[in-house]
Amino acid sequence: MKNQFVADTLYMVADLLDLKGEIFFKTRAYRMAAQTIEALDEDIENLVHQGRLKSIPGIGEALAKKITELVKTGKLGYLERLKKEVPPGLIDLLAIQGLGPRKVAALYKNRGITSIQELQQAARNGELRTLEGFGEITERNILRGIQLLQKTSGRVLLNVAYMDGMKYLIYLHKCKKIKKINIAGSLRRMKETIGDIDILASSEEPSVVMDHFTHYPDVAQILAKGRTKSSVLLNDHLQVDLRVVEEKSYGAALQYFTGSKDHNVILRGFAIKKGFKLNEYGLFDKTTERYIAGRTEKEIYKKIGMQYIEPELRENRGEFMVAKKKMLPHLVDYHEITGDFHVHSSWSDGSDSIETIASAAQRRGYVFIGITDHSQSLKIANGLDQEKIQKKINEIKKINKKFPNLRILCGTECDIRTDGTLDYTDKILKQFDFVYIGIHTAFKMDRETMTKRIIKGMDNEQVNFLAHPTGRLIGKRDPYDVNIEQIIDAAKETDTLLEINAFPDRLDLDDIHTKLAKEQGIRFVLGTDSHSINHLDFMKFGVATARRGWLEKKDILNTSSMKEIEKIVGM
Numbered sequence: 001m002k003n004q005f006v007a008d009t010l011y012m013v014a015d016l017l018d019l020k021g022e023i024f025f026k027t028r029a030y031r032m033a034a035q036t037i038e039a040l041d042e043d044i045e046n047l048v049h050q051g052r053l054k055s056i057p058g059i060g061e062a063l064a065k066k067i068t069e070l071v072k073t074g075k076l077g078y079l080e081r082l083k084k085e086v087p088p089g090l091i092d093l094l095a096i097q098g099l100g101p102r103k104v105a106a107l108y109k110n111r112g113i114t115s116i117q118e119l120q121q122a123a124r125n126g127e128l129r130t131l132e133g134f135g136e137i138t139e140r141n142i143l144r145g146i147q148l149l150q151k152t153s154g155r156v157l158l159n160v161a162y163m164d165g166m167k168y169l170i171y172l173h174k175c176k177k178i179k180k181i182n183i184a185g186s187l188r189r190m191k192e193t194i195g196d197i198d199i200l201a202s203s204e205e206p207s208v209v210m211d212h213f214t215h216y217p218d219v220a221q222i223l224a225k226g227r228t229k230s231s232v233l234l235n236d237h238l239q240v241d242l243r244v245v246e247e248k249s250y251g252a253a254l255q256y257f258t259g260s261k262d263h264n265v266i267l268r269g270f271a272i273k274k275g276f277k278l279n280e281y282g283l284f285d286k287t288t289e290r291y292i293a294g295r296t297e298k299e300i301y302k303k304i305g306m307q308y309i310e311p312e313l314r315e316n317r318g319e320f321m322v323a324k325k326k327m328l329p330h331l332v333d334y335h336e337i338t339g340d341f342h343v344h345s346s347w348s349d350g351s352d353s354i355e356t357i358a359s360a361a362q363r364r365g366y367v368f369i370g371i372t373d374h375s376q377s378l379k380i381a382n383g384l385d386q387e388k389i390q391k392k393i394n395e396i397k398k399i400n401k402k403f404p405n406l407r408i409l410c411g412t413e414c415d416i417r418t419d420g421t422l423d424y425t426d427k428i429l430k431q432f433d434f435v436y437i438g439i440h441t442a443f444k445m446d447r448e449t450m451t452k453r454i455i456k457g458m459d460n461e462q463v464n465f466l467a468h469p470t471g472r473l474i475g476k477r478d479p480y481d482v483n484i485e486q487i488i489d490a491a492k493e494t495d496t497l498l499e500i501n502a503f504p505d506r507l508d509l510d511d512i513h514t515k516l517a518k519e520q521g522i523r524f525v526l527g528t529d530s531h532s533i534n535h536l537d538f539m540k541f542g543v544a545t546a547r548r549g550w551l552e553k554k555d556i557l558n559t560s561s562m563k564e565i566e567k568i569v570g571m
Helices: 003-020 024-038 044-049 061-073 077-085 101-111 116-124 136-152 158-172 206-214 247-258 261-273 297-304 319-324 354-363 386-400 447-458 484-494 511-519 533-548 562-569
Strands: 180-184 197-202 219-225 229-234 239-245 276-279 282-285 291-293 339-343 368-374 407-415 434-438 497-501 524-527
Touching: 003 024, 003 061, 003 077, 003 101, 003 158, 024 061, 044 061, 101 116, 116 136, 158 180, 158 197, 158 206, 158 239, 158 533, 180 247, 197 247, 206 219, 206 229, 206 239, 239 247, 247 261, 247 276, 247 282, 247 291, 247 297, 261 276, 261 297, 261 319, 276 297, 282 297, 291 297, 339 354, 339 407, 339 434, 339 497, 339 524, 339 533, 354 368, 354 386, 354 533, 368 386, 386 407, 447 484, 484 497, 484 511, 497 533, 511 524, 511 533, 524 533
Parallel strands: 197 239, 339 368, 368 407, 407 434, 497 524
Antiparallel strands: 180 197, 219 229, 229 239, 276 282, 282 291
């Protein structure tokens, strides 16, 4: 499956066009197409061969030709021509937080900087602060951005690894010699970024399984091939490792290779205290080495004397103390979500009409869908003024009649201005079914000012939800400097629900802060922040983050009936 490869290529085209100074709308078209393609649940190669590329929102004749060329040949002539027009190394600089194409171009033109190493040295030496548009603060931000890039280097977002892993599993299931098979490692624990994919299988003929594994069509390189373990590199440069074990060891191996390392160390310690020895082959009597258990994970936890611990909780964050008391939470299930509160339509910066979004929500079995377009001051996202709001409300009323089993809610993602006031008056806010507020500008305020800004916005009685509370973009932008504990306290005081934004490069709140907020009695909403109907499937990553944050069904508004939602939100 070449979806991510195609998306990454289109992102690179957009970056190079930015460096050349092309108009915004041209580069935006490539980025929107890339976002849509990486979220597709269908193989892009099938769409190319069936001539259905132009059925994808945002893909016109010109883009369809380029994608077809890329899929059929593995190369894009247009990209190669663009690369020759831009000095080598500049594209790497664009990956640094806070460095847009204009600043990168200025660095090259005025300092001849063409690599991250050169940039880091120049920033450390104070050589950038005299450049127009830079300064000491910019230098510090660049150094922080380089550190952030280095910290996430070699890792991919959860959605990329998840798609690769699930597709590989579907392929492996075709091998009849496999008895059991599971994703393991950090992907099974649904961490926000993944280094590589671990797969575990049981079989009596592992050599046959390994042959099948290494013949996967998306394998670019076989790194190692053995009787019980093999490793490959996929076309998108993600490594996949497969281990094959005996069936009696399958549960023990799955527990061991799922991790985390910290969790496993503590679990082995508990096993020793009980007179056992635990490893990837099973649970054994410490003295006689007699096999005790190992076919399933559940029997291992039970023998050690504790409740089964779900993979998402295995991070050594207090799960053992609760598991010994048999009081672990009943984590929210992926199938308990009744709708999505955060979807952008073509009224602002989304690619789909409200009716198209409603049809997609109905196919998912949702009982509601929330349309949350941007507010008026966010011009770059086509924010809605009062006249457009009323027209949109009228359109939703008409479309609602076409979907008797689905409620289309008219919400807003209202910007919090720099002084903490909101982008709409209370009179306008009252027209919406619910109100999200969020930060979209002036990210670099100091901690106290940013915290006061957000809390002042939450104090408004019309506000229901706080969108992406820390503003991070994984691998691209650090969270703004905010006192999250004070935000949680304010959420409790103002009865504001905190969002877990399910878009893969956000996952904000993160799992640690989610658990902290839950302990304070906060409720949550999940929103995909979709800008295309293909993004609606990101909901699973929001649920995963909720599960990692110990959330149950009762903690999340998206699991409620429409009647309960109306009561809680005050519609």
